[in-house]
Amino acid sequence: MSSEVFNNLEQDSALRASIDRSLRHPVMFFLTSGAAWLAVSIILGVISSAKVHSPGFLDGFGFLTYGRTQAAHLNALIYGWGFQAAFGVIVWMLSRLSRQECRAAGMILTAGHIWNLGVSVGIIGILAGFGTGMPWMEFPSFCWPVLLLSYFAIVVWSLVQFKVRPEGHVYISQWYLMAAMIWFPWVFITANVLLHMMPGNPVMAAGINAWYKSSLIFLFFTPVALGTAFYLVPKVSGRPIHSYSLAQLGFWSLAVIMPWAGMQKLTGAPIPYFLPYLGATATILFFVPAFTAAVNILRTAMTDPEVVNNSPTLRFTMAGVVGLIVMAVAAVFLNIPGKTMEFSQFSMSVYGFEILAIYAFFSFVMFGAIYFIVPRVTRREWLSRRLIKMHFFFSIYGIVSIAVIAIFGGVQQGIGQEAFDQPWLEAALRAYPYAVFITIAWCFILFSNIFFFMHLTVMWLRLGRRSTHPTLLVSGHHGSPHGEEGDIDNCGSGTASAH
Amino acid sequence: MSSPDHQSNPDLDETINVTQAHGRVASDCAAAAREKHLADSGREAVPLWVITACGVVLLIAGGVLGNAGTLFSYDNTFRADYVRGTAPGGAADGPQPKTALVAFSAKGSKIYSSKCNGCHGSDGKGDGANYPSLVGSDFVIGDTQQLAMVILNGIQGPTSTGKTYGAGIMPAQGAGMSAEDLAGVMTYIRNNFGNSTGDVTSVEMAKNAFDLSASREKAGQPVTSEEVRAAHSSMLAGAEIFPDIMVNPATLAPIE
Numbered sequence: 001m002s003s004e005v006f007n008n009l010e011q012d013s014a015l016r017a018s019i020d021r022s023l024r025h026p027v028m029f030f031l032t033s034g035a036a037w038l039a040v041s042i043i044l045g046v047i048s049s050a051k052v053h054s055p056g057f058l059d060g061f062g063f064l065t066y067g068r069t070q071a072a073h074l075n076a077l078i079y080g081w082g083f084q085a086a087f088g089v090i091v092w093m094l095s096r097l098s099r100q101e102c103r104a105a106g107m108i109l110t111a112g113h114i115w116n117l118g119v120s121v122g123i124i125g126i127l128a129g130f131g132t133g134m135p136w137m138e139f140p141s142f143c144w145p146v147l148l149l150s151y152f153a154i155v156v157w158s159l160v161q162f163k164v165r166p167e168g169h170v171y172i173s174q175w176y177l178m179a180a181m182i183w184f185p186w187v188f189i190t191a192n193v194l195l196h197m198m199p200g201n202p203v204m205a206a207g208i209n210a211w212y213k214s215s216l217i218f219l220f221f222t223p224v225a226l227g228t229a230f231y232l233v234p235k236v237s238g239r240p241i242h243s244y245s246l247a248q249l250g251f252w253s254l255a256v257i258m259p260w261a262g263m264q265k266l267t268g269a270p271i272p273y274f275l276p277y278l279g280a281t282a283t284i285l286f287f288v289p290a291f292t293a294a295v296n297i298l299r300t301a302m303t304d305p306e307v308v309n310n311s312p313t314l315r316f317t318m319a320g321v322v323g324l325i326v327m328a329v330a331a332v333f334l335n336i337p338g339k340t341m342e343f344s345q346f347s348m349s350v351y352g353f354e355i356l357a358i359y360a361f362f363s364f365v366m367f368g369a370i371y372f373i374v375p376r377v378t379r380r381e382w383l384s385r386r387l388i389k390m391h392f393f394f395s396i397y398g399i400v401s402i403a404v405i406a407i408f409g410g411v412q413q414g415i416g417q418e419a420f421d422q423p424w425l426e427a428a429l430r431a432y433p434y435a436v437f438i439t440i441a442w443c444f445i446l447f448s449n450i451f452f453f454m455h456l457t458v459m460w461l462r463l464g465r466r467s468t469h470p471t472l473l474v475s476g477h478h479g480s481p482h483g484e485e486g487d488i489d490n491c492g493s494g495t496a497s498a499h
Numbered sequence: 500m501s502s503p504d505h506q507s508n509p510d511l512d513e514t515i516n517v518t519q520a521h522g523r524v525a526s527d528c529a530a531a532a533r534e535k536h537l538a539d540s541g542r543e544a545v546p547l548w549v550i551t552a553c554g555v556v557l558l559i560a561g562g563v564l565g566n567a568g569t570l571f572s573y574d575n576t577f578r579a580d581y582v583r584g585t586a587p588g589g590a591a592d593g594p595q596p597k598t599a600l601v602a603f604s605a606k607g608s609k610i611y612s613s614k615c616n617g618c619h620g621s622d623g624k625g626d627g628a629n630y631p632s633l634v635g636s637d638f639v640i641g642d643t644q645q646l647a648m649v650i651l652n653g654i655q656g657p658t659s660t661g662k663t664y665g666a667g668i669m670p671a672q673g674a675g676m677s678a679e680d681l682a683g684v685m686t687y688i689r690n691n692f693g694n695s696t697g698d699v700t701s702v703e704m705a706k707n708a709f710d711l712s713a714s715r716e717k718a719g720q721p722v723t724s725e726e727v728r729a730a731h732s733s734m735l736a737g738a739e740i741f742p743d744i745m746v747n748p749a750t751l752a753p754i755e
Contacts, residue, residue: 009532016531171537231537238535243543270576277567284563287556295549332556337566376530421596421754423743468529 015099020376022101023092026108027377030088031370032460033116035453037080038363040123042446044073049442052435063127071138072126074354078136078216079119079147082358085366086224087112087154090177092373093231094158097174098165104157111153118146134195134209136216144192148185155181172247176227179255183219187212207266207275214262214279217357218286223254225320225365226293232317232368233301237308242299246292254289257282264335265345280335290328294321310472312371312388319396320364327356330407343414344407348431348438352406359445360399367391367452374456375471380464382471387455389473394448401441409434596754599699600690600742603751607687610680614672615688623692629665631658634693638724643700644731646685647708651676653721661724668721673712678705679751702751703737711735 048069050057058064095102102108122139125131131138139147162178191212195205234241241247263271263279301308301318308314330353334344344350371388375381382388409431416427458464465471568575597605612621619625623633637659638645651673657663673681682705689696711731712718740746745754 013528013532016534017528020531172540234537235535240538241540243545244540246543246545246549247540249545272573273575273577274567274570274572277563278570281560281564281567284556284560288553291552292545292549295546332559335563336559337563379530421745423598423745468533470530470533
């Protein structure tokens, strides 16, 4: 990292600060609008979950029926929050790793607005009843070219920066982020062209749809979150990544195994017999890339547990990595044919696994990244460690409840569904208590994210703390809530400050 | 700017407070400056226990893939010798279970078409002159004892509405009927043609009806509406069967 040009530490800091400054507007736009979509998604999630156990809830509104709110909930979560958080992190991190200021901030910001427009039109389309009915692709079919074009306009600059980067080895985060940036258009174009433009056998279309969902999780959200974690952990803790060979094993096993996953959703359907088994095998093998990466990150971070505990960034990132391990074990547990696979594919287990992947793993790492990036691009420190702690604990309680309840409740529901000589009501009654708890858990997550969104908006308005000291999650009474120095500085940046 | 001192020292401008300016640079880059550098990755070997854990998962995955049949054979959509496993509840031994209301009514509709259809008609409405309608009749949708007595013994004289029909008498239908037949036909009549009591007359209740019928004072003679109203204004005794419980449609016995 220390080439001749940047051997001067102060020059190096100035370069990093100027990279952050060049990206302030697009990055803050992606993160803040992403957080707003997350709040929208969670509200829709509460409504759709409530309808599972109380069908009379809000039944006077046609646009709030279960079929529409559930679809809008997941699509807002994926395209509104997930992708925009990923864009903010990718654009910032690859600029930093290529050591160049971003020269296309205006273009990225414009493309980001177009992406948002596409998502908004799509969500309104779903609620108005124009959804396509294909899971995770419910946006009306005219939306996908808009999303694809704005995607290219957002990420192409990072590819250019990578191409003209100063010499040096390619860091692990760059492998993962570049791979995700290239895999996503492949997956997205394949699925949308095959389903919207060249519709073939409808059973196979359901299979392609299932592959698309699985690929978004394993070939976009997973590598983005892993690349981010591999950057944040050494950056905050100051330790080198534990093992380079472990990282290589994790990356290449992800690349080789995960494109095969997804078709297990169609077990027993009249598609070629080997496909569901191949999908189940690949999904079980997700354990290998997930576990090796998680062990590597945990070994790196746990050399200094106190730093992990005090840093908001590392606390969220480590929670996300633990979420990854749980997700890897669930991938094995839910896909054993003859044991659990029959019970898990048409019940709320699927939903539990998706929420585990998107929220417990991906989103937690993204929260970690946001707590790291935002003070740098706004040059203000987070206002309140209490707000950060609220966000952390309510999110943890909520997501653990949802994942555990949906996965095990889904297996119970699946056992009920398999007893085909019993009325369907039996299966619904088995799922009832679990559904009630999922609604309550979403309310916890909603509560935590309203605070997160407010905190982030205040930071976006540059109303954060003017200080040279980070906001750490130290416990105990230090006199001032802003850390030991208590160096809150409201006199403007011209005043001399502690060094 | 006119002072010669400034010209000889262009870097020193007294309008700038140096301490302040340095502070601004320090605070603008503060977050970037306190960052740690990414060091070269460590070269630790892959730990043995990680390899072992991944090996166990590989074994599980291999077992799953072993069931896949021939890989990449796009013509086979199912396993060659596939048979659906036995359903819980022993459904493989007999006919497909149905809910009690459906199963009892199906049995009852057969009895109805052989014994009742001729007079009361396929729509249960009779003809208005000689044969009364079963739709909305007090004796049909009221207490089950009343309906059972009329079916088993027949009825003479005025019906539940007080009107005497052209036929004057309904003959007894109990001969040759089993308790299952009676339970079925009663459930059928009470839940069809526009009647919807929603309950099922169980086999046990039907047995109770045969007992009551045999112990009547004028056993063997048709009942009259006065007798029915006076002596049988109550439901048949016996264990209830809920309409949505699953039963074997042949024996009408509940599935355990």
